Amino acid sequence: MFGFIAPSVTFGQALTSPEELFGSFFNDVQNSHIFKDSKTFADCIPLEDPVFIIEKYHHEKNEPEFNLDTFVHSHFRIPEEIKAEYIPDPELTTEQHIRKLWPYLTRQPENQERGGSLIPLPHSYVVPGGRFREIYYWDSYFTMLGLKECGRIDLIENMINNFAYLINTFGHVPTANRTYYLSRSQPPFFSLMVRLYSEMEGKKILKKYLPQMQREYDYWMDAGNSSGEDFTAYRRVVHLPNGVVLNRYWDDKSTPRPEAYKEDVELAADAVDHHQISADRVYRHIRAAAESGWDFSSRWFADENDFSSIETTDILPVDLNCLMHHLEKTLAEAYLLNEEYECFQLYENKARQRCEAVENYFWDDSRNYYMDYNFVKKDFTKSVTLAGTFPLYFKLARKQQSHYVRKYIRLNFMRSGGLLTTGVKTGQQWDAPNGWAPLQWITYKGLRNYNFHKTANELSDEWLSLNEKEFKRTGKMMEKYNVSDTNLEAGGGEYDIQEGFGWTNGVYLRMKNRRR
Template identity: 85%
Template sequence: MFGFVAPSVTFGQSLTSPEELFGSLFNDIQNSHIFSDSKTFADCIPTEDPVLIIERYYQQKNDPDFNLKDFVMQNFRIPAEIKVDYVTDNTLTTEEHIRKLWPYLTRQPEDQERGGSLIPLPLPYVVPGGRFREIYYWDSYFTMLGLKECGRVDLIENMINNFAYLINTFGHVPTGNRTYYLSRSQPPFFSLMVRLYSEMEGKKILKKYLPQMRKEYDYWMDEGNCESGDFNCNRRVVRFPDGVLLNRYWDDKATPRPEAFREDVELAEEAFEKHDVSRESIYRHIRAAAESGWDFSTRWFADENDFSTIQTTDILPVDLNCLMHHLEKTLAEAYLLNEEFECYQDFELRAKKRCEAIDTYFWDSTRNYYMDYNFAKKEQSKAVTLAGAFPLFFKLAGKQQSHYVRAYIRLNFMRSGGLLTTGLKSGQQWDAPNGWAPLQWITYKGLRNYNFHKTANELSDEWLSLNEKEFKRTGKMMEKYNVSDTNLEAGGGEYDVQEGFGWTNGVYLRMKNRRK
């Protein structure tokens, strides 16, 4: 359909996740602390057939002089981080630097390492950078914003076609093109990518990618045997007693994540000992939070001070349901263009019902702000987050609601370097004091949608100034920033702050050019 050939499978490559492929060898390596980052071995490339490596391991592991680290180095190639290997020119502006950066963050099909956990893609794509050596789903939309500003329509088309290839192959877009990501997705931004591309190439683009958008929709809306009743659920769908269908994050596995193996095992043990919660339940909640992209935040915790109370699959996120509404509206328009009028009417009705449900279940009339909904407790979540800005981005808020949200954001989230993600300083990276490019853009555009240009411009001034200040100081664009104290670096999370960085670059260029 798209004029490319699917990548061929080579020796050592399998669609089996590495923890399943290598079994106890994988567990032993991840528990041995050979690598400080669990993702390193998950991305390693076997130098020969994995079956031979496993046999060799069982033959040698009980030898008195056996050394596991040496064994790994002899049988696997260690993946390199995506580094920017040129010296930053301090005479360049931030925008000039980003334009020079794209080639360093772009992977060509022939450059992709074959074997291991990487799923080869047929066309070039942009990676975030650092330890993130593969494409990431929701990151890519914000990266595309910058590519559009640079006139890189070709790269945008290639990346959308790669996502279409993944949907055609697996039925959904995985978190990234790794086998260990196949059991989950990320925030469904494909319809926004298609819309972005259609702004450059016309409405025919909606028709072109209609089959893939519908296939992704069916993945997220898999009801299974989810019959009407008291909050029945199946995978990513929750059916309310009144028949309303809303979405949550989920993962089809309930095991430790290969890329964060030790951390997940330790947290599950803590939850079991402290709260008598099954390890499988904790693994599922952790993985669902990873699907959200907000990994991790007190947004998902029952007790904001205790990570082991994570409860992601009990929560219906407001941002996810806004994204699903956009997908429904886009599908409706695509069906109309295709003259499939019954499908058009069907999806218009689905979008209308979801819009009403967002207002019913996510709008908090006491706070005058949008909140997540905890369907297990049948009440709104207590966590106040910047996800409440998504209804403004998608124009789902009423006029009065928009005024309340603007005021709430100014009071609770706006700081000297941009917007906080939450107001809690927990040590998790999606909490204070960190700010993230995608949420700055969502909020900025949402404010502009309701003509709050003064607040939007203040936000962009603060965020762009922080990006430029850090670039002048370090010569780097970063994954996240400390927006509360702009003299300090961002922190928290399972890994060091990464440089590159795809979505920061994209949002910077789009926001900067909108101000010109």
């Protein structure tokens, strides 16, 4: 199953990120604003040996008639956004549209682009759509929810095997199968994917993917040679008093992201001017926020209105640590099934300790809500976000806490089209007025876990109605929605709103079928 060897990219430049491969030429292109979206050039496919292109560029660039735009289009194949190749029948329901859309969002191994920054995968997979032309890690779990409703167990298995392949090859699941994503991951949903598959195929699935779950856990828990002193960190691990270990988001590079190059350079310059912080530290915070999937949100800012105050790596996120608890519990059960009783007990203890830590470090008694924790400032962050519902999803909250969270959801997040992500409007896409499918599902399921069915049903009614309204108006499923004013489109962020859209499709189908 895992014997597939990914072909090296064009002309043997295997697994080299484009900014490293093309050097100053890459910088010149990204700073030239040839493309509206920085990701476009990062995804371009060289038509000739990159070494030849670089040499030719440096030879010609100072000639009077040289045109960089023309040069790039002559030496690279420009990727197109993924759009549905059919116009949906106006008589189709939203569900019928989604079922017809899966094939257009599915990539087969033999049809994958070769060359450039794409890392080919051994099995078929579903992409989100639009500018997102590759498989994304945490997106895929929510996409799988819908695939399950459509009986596409084969595609779920293929996608999980792709992630297992990536773990076997790189030691972790990158953000997506691009070389420029190899230095970071995304919220660790692999154990949830394995659980989902096991619901269909039995507990043997936990044993089957035990080696990959263990290796992913080792990636997130890599403490290097750190001393373990209180309130110190190494990569994604943070040491706290009394031997408590929690996780943060991180990226192993501290340079501008290739897929958002000019935006990162501009933001770092602003941060250096206003906050006397080094550019490489800003890049690290930006990249860590990208690993979180919440790119970007005031959640990561010291000042909610100032992007340049970003401080992601100082923050312990509540949702990440709930996901890590799930991974520990799943490892424990897999080891028990494998009759490895010492390992079972080890991970049961780790899960218990993390459960206690979630209570101690993320529950804010003054707000009666789960908050992120800044371990540098040794205090809760100021940002109240929908991430605080993750303890309900993973059943880590006490009953009284769940009641407080439900009240928070109703008073602070619920709007006419679903749930806000945060309560502040900053121009960032993971802030008001936007709502996102994965967080609607996490909250919906969390409410149901604690028998708040009335609130959960109100939420699902509002979200499904908004999806259906926008589909009827546009014929499209969107990446995100404006849940405050359902007559307006969502906005904000580094790129235009995308259509497709994998996780919206998946959550819609699962939520719709649960209401029947």
